[in-house]
Amino acid sequence: MAELLASWAAEERWMYPAFLAMYAVIYCVGQLVLFRRWEWRHRLDGASCLISLAHGSAAALAAVAAIAAQPAGNRGFAAPNSRMQDHVLDYSVAYFTMDLLHYLAFLPGDILFIAHHLATLFVFFTCRYVVHHGAYALLVLLFLAEVTSLLQNVWTLAGIWRAEVPTAARVYNTLSPPFYVLYTIVRGVAGPVFFLKMSLFYLSGQAVDLIPWWVRISWIIVVGAAITTSQSCTAHAAKMMCQRQAWQSAEKKEYK
Secondary structure (H helix, E strand, O other): OHHHHHHHHHOOOOOHHHHHHHHHHHHHHHHHHHOOOOOHHHHHHHHHHHHHHHHHHHHHHHHHHHHHOOOHHHOOOOOEOOHHHHHHHHHHHHHHHHHHHHHHHHOOOOHHHHHHHHHHHHHHHHHHHHHOEOHHHHHHHHHHHHOOHHHHHHHHHHHHHOOOOHHHHHHHHHHHHHHHHHHHHHHHHHHHHHHHHHHHHHHOOOOOOOOOHHHHHHHHHHHHHHHHHHHHHHHHHHHHHHHHHHHHHHHHHHHO
């Protein structure tokens, strides 16, 4: 991983086409090879999870490396993007492009995910290709969003098969409590705290010549909406988990 990140830092070419091609290959392998015997909806979810697995943990590590590689003075909300930071943004833009195409082609009715991907692409695209500043803030948010990705995708895949495969059900039930706790800490506490700091800086008007008002306000709206939606989903999922555990406890007592 360290060698890969070092090669990214030294690479001067535009990396987005290569990243998009990589995700397309991974997606096709999932659809046509790994999950070809799954029923159609499970096959779609599995292929989407596969490219998410390829993106999540790698993006989180790359975001940390790209931030750490910058001098302390360049780790600010309006700092210029480094080459490494631009590559990390392209890596994520390619992933969200591929997953957006997946939803538009096969699940066009899933408006929430399509809106989320379009909004995320807008934020990353404006940072990478329009203002060329502010990657520090977005990469911190990217890390917070993706640090739970591996656990979340394994949990999701287990959830797909929990009704039919007992082992998947055990994995799903085992992972649910730690997943919800970690997800709540990251998305419910750390994310909002950093978002508040980011918002206060952008609303203060500092470095407005580097990041225009229309960009900073749109970032605040998009990220704020994403955090609010994430918290709502987490609260609902946690409520469902507690209800399920209560039902299971009641069934065990009744059985005894």
